[in-house]
Amino acid sequence: MATLTVPEPIPSPAEDAESIHKAVHGWGTNEKTLINILAHRNATQRKQIQLAYEELHNESLTKKLESELKGNFEKAVYRWNFEPVEREAVMACIALRKSFNSHVIIEIACVNSPNELLAVKKAYQVKCRRSLEEDVAAHTVGDLRKLLFGLVSTYRYDGEDIDVKLAKSEAKILQEHIKDNELNHDEIIRILGTRSKAQIYATFNSYREEYGTSIEEALAGDSTDEYALALRAAVACIIDPHLYFVEALDAALEKSDEDTLTRIIVLHAEKDLGEIKDKFHKRKNAPLEHAVAKKTSGDYEAFLLALLGD
Amino acid sequence: MATLTVPEPIPSPAEDAESIHKAVHGWGTNEKTLINILAHRNATQRKQIQLAYEELHNESLTKKLESELKGNFEKAVYRWNFEPVEREAVMACIALRKSFNSHVIIEIACVNSPNELLAVKKAYQVKCRRSLEEDVAAHTVGDLRKLLFGLVSTYRYDGEDIDVKLAKSEAKILQEHIKDNELNHDEIIRILGTRSKAQIYATFNSYREEYGTSIEEALAGDSTDEYALALRAAVACIIDPHLYFVEALDAALEKSDEDTLTRIIVLHAEKDLGEIKDKFHKRKNAPLEHAVAKKTSGDYEAFLLALLGD
Numbered sequence: 001m002a003t004l005t006v007p008e009p010i011p012s013p014a015e016d017a018e019s020i021h022k023a024v025h026g027w028g029t030n031e032k033t034l035i036n037i038l039a040h041r042n043a044t045q046r047k048q049i050q051l052a053y054e055e056l057h058n059e060s061l062t063k064k065l066e067s068e069l070k071g072n073f074e075k076a077v078y079r080w081n082f083e084p085v086e087r088e089a090v091m092a093c094i095a096l097r098k099s100f101n102s103h104v105i106i107e108i109a110c111v112n113s114p115n116e117l118l119a120v121k122k123a124y125q126v127k128c129r130r131s132l133e134e135d136v137a138a139h140t141v142g143d144l145r146k147l148l149f150g151l152v153s154t155y156r157y158d159g160e161d162i163d164v165k166l167a168k169s170e171a172k173i174l175q176e177h178i179k180d181n182e183l184n185h186d187e188i189i190r191i192l193g194t195r196s197k198a199q200i201y202a203t204f205n206s207y208r209e210e211y212g213t214s215i216e217e218a219l220a221g222d223s224t225d226e227y228a229l230a231l232r233a234a235v236a237c238i239i240d241p242h243l244y245f246v247e248a249l250d251a252a253l254e255k256s257d258e259d260t261l262t263r264i265i266v267l268h269a270e271k272d273l274g275e276i277k278d279k280f281h282k283r284k285n286a287p288l289e290h291a292v293a294k295k296t297s298g299d300y301e302a303f304l305l306a307l308l309g310d
Numbered sequence: 311m312a313t314l315t316v317p318e319p320i321p322s323p324a325e326d327a328e329s330i331h332k333a334v335h336g337w338g339t340n341e342k343t344l345i346n347i348l349a350h351r352n353a354t355q356r357k358q359i360q361l362a363y364e365e366l367h368n369e370s371l372t373k374k375l376e377s378e379l380k381g382n383f384e385k386a387v388y389r390w391n392f393e394p395v396e397r398e399a400v401m402a403c404i405a406l407r408k409s410f411n412s413h414v415i416i417e418i419a420c421v422n423s424p425n426e427l428l429a430v431k432k433a434y435q436v437k438c439r440r441s442l443e444e445d446v447a448a449h450t451v452g453d454l455r456k457l458l459f460g461l462v463s464t465y466r467y468d469g470e471d472i473d474v475k476l477a478k479s480e481a482k483i484l485q486e487h488i489k490d491n492e493l494n495h496d497e498i499i500r501i502l503g504t505r506s507k508a509q510i511y512a513t514f515n516s517y518r519e520e521y522g523t524s525i526e527e528a529l530a531g532d533s534t535d536e537y538a539l540a541l542r543a544a545v546a547c548i549i550d551p552h553l554y555f556v557e558a559l560d561a562a563l564e565k566s567d568e569d570t571l572t573r574i575i576v577l578h579a580e581k582d583l584g585e586i587k588d589k590f591h592k593r594k595n596a597p598l599e600h601a602v603a604k605k606t607s608g609d610y611e612a613f614l615l616a617l618l619g620d
Contacts, residue, residue: 118428121465131467134504145496149504153463155431157441186455194444194459 001274003309006040013048016041017056020049024068031073031299034065039306043083043270050081073300076262080307084270085116089123089132091263096135097128102148102230103248104263105136109151110237111244114158143184143227150193151234157196167202168210170195174203175211178218183231192234200238215239242272246280249288253295261292261304269307277308311584313619316350323358326351327366330359334378341383341609344375349616353393353580360391383610386572390617394580395426399433399442401573406445407438412458412540413558414573415446419461420547421554424468453494453537460503461544467506477512478520480505484513485521488528493541502544510548525549552582556590559598563605571602571614579617587618 011019016037023030041049053061065077082090088108095104108120124132133153140148170191177185191203204215211218216239219232236244245264252260268276280288289310293301321329326347333340351359363371375387392400398418405414418430434442443463450458480501487495501513514525521528526549529542546554555574562570578586590598599620606614 118465125467125469129467129469129471131465131504131506133464134467134506137500137504145500150459150463153460153465154443155428155441155463155465157435157439157444159435159439161439190447190455194441194447196441196444 001272002270003273003277003307004040004042004269005309006042006045010041010045013045013052014056016045016049017053017061020053020061021057024064029068031069032302034069034077035299035303035306038077038080039303046081047083069299071300072258072262072296073298073303075259076266076300076303079262079266080269080303084267085119085123086127087267088112088120089127091267092120092124092132093128093135096139099259100139101259102140102144102226103233103260105148105152106230106233106237107244109148110234111241114156117152118155144230146184146186146189147193147227147230147234150189154194156194157199159196160198161196162198162202164202164206167199167206170203171206171210174207174215175218178215183219183228188231192231192238197238204239242275242279243283245276246283249276249280250284250291253291256295258296258300261296265292265304265307269309273308311582312580313583313587313617314350314352314579315619316352316355320351320355323355323362324366326355326359327363327371330363330371331367334374339378341379342612344379344387345609345613345616348387348390349613356391357393379609381610382568382572382606383608383613385569386576386610386613389572389576390579390613394577395429395433396437397577398422398430399437401577402430402434402442403438403445406449409569410449411569412450412454412536413543413570415458415462416540416543416547417554419458420544421551424466427462428465454540456494456496456499457503457537457540457544460499464504466504467509469506470508471506472508472512474512474516477509477516480513481516481520484517484525485528488525493529493538498541502541502548507548514549552585552589553593555586556593559586559590560594560601563601566605568606568610571606575602575614575617579619583618 010016019033019037023033037049038046050061053059053064062078062081065081066074069077079087079091091104092108095101109117112120121132124130128135133149136148136152137145173187174191177183177188182188192200195203207213207215207218215235216232219228219235221228223229233244236247245268248260249264251257252264264276265273277288280291284291289305289308292304292308296304320326329343329347333343347359348356360371363369363374372388372391375391376384379387389397389401401414402418405411419427422430431442434440438445443459446458446462447455483497484501487493487498492498502510505513517523517525517528525545526542529538529545531538533539543554546557555578558570559574561567562574574586575583587598590601594601599615599618602614602618603611
């Protein structure tokens, strides 16, 4: 369930482009107008506005906004203006080449369906002129490389078939290595990195039934080791992506980590931010909008709240 | 250049299906008729014949042929009758689940373009109800797993762009590990498994220029270690697939390895067996057809020679 709201009827792309042109030219910038338009148009409409703007004014709207806006607001608008698949590709590229962030890669690899991940890989190649896999492998080392490469490279089987015997035997493999604190064992990475989501759920269920504890509880701990954190994030993304994003938003608000806050809201406003908001409210006893409003300010706050459907 | 020859004009699929029906029913089987039809129809035509046969006789042609034919001839006809992409998927499945053969996996991963490999992965999932990657990972261990999984999983960048500086630095990485006899080093697997073909060629060229020897010469040796053999095969498949197949055919004929002989001829007859034949003649001073005729016999020989365009 998207939180993006689009007014009815909407102006034509040329009218929107003209309103934006007025808002960013002359003395100062009218951010309110920008937010009113951009935060209330879907991906296709935003693309049409960009094309209309370029045609009418012979300049790139993206570049104009980059030069006129600043700080977290500029970053959020820049990310928002991409088409969804392109946006994930750009975020992966930034997370690998500019400011390393394994969580961006894990989310792309583990939350998307196999065909969605493939679409991101194709967009990555067009945008970044390399494969996502080679950049992941070239910018990481050791156990973290093994895990991230495994997660990102496989074109997983997307069927619902489950092999119950296999689930049981692989739950045992997981349990043995977790018990011995060998979280970096090749077999753990193989199972998480290659099995279908349906098969992994069956394995995790078997784990809970056989060993009386969930895989998440078994992996929990206060280790701040980068590999252990990545492993936990991957498991959380596979088991319950909405809950994973609730916790990630909560931690980002706590730490004033605006990059993560922006990323999750921008990536999900057009998709499933409704479910994430509901779950956040239930788990944290406060609406996500209030929590965001408390920790952000100005145009950045207004833009995020608009995307949150406020 | 395909070696498959199709007569002009060809009978309708229903006429072919009828001729085949007569050839396989009653006393004995008329193998000559089967070869005359099946070895001289392209993938689309063979598919239409199968459909016509099933419609007319309410039985599967594939199953009928399996029950009527035997030995290497039966295996070759069975493999030939698939559509090309489906055939590679079935061969991978047999090579992983029935009779392990890393060369089948290496050829599929390294000879195909990224999109051809993706098509094989999709067909594999339909046929085998798992991903190619999970079967590779589950049926191998250790260094061989790392290598095969790397090769098969990446959706490589297919562009022609080359980073000359990167080629030089990765040639150095390769040289250092090869010199120290660390052929199983993660960095060797990363470079071969993730870089684009164009980038790998540039790296291999840089290797030759800087170190005065080709990567193939550097890797050559009499080791029969499974991993070293697989690494050499992967490098050979990337550098010059036609030459790789010439050597593989030569070795298969030498060892009477009919599975390999059948695989290569059946897989390439509709594609590039012409180039492989030319190169074989030049390298081995004998036409491939003569070499095949010398080592095979009966209907199996006649079928292979028909596919070879003889």
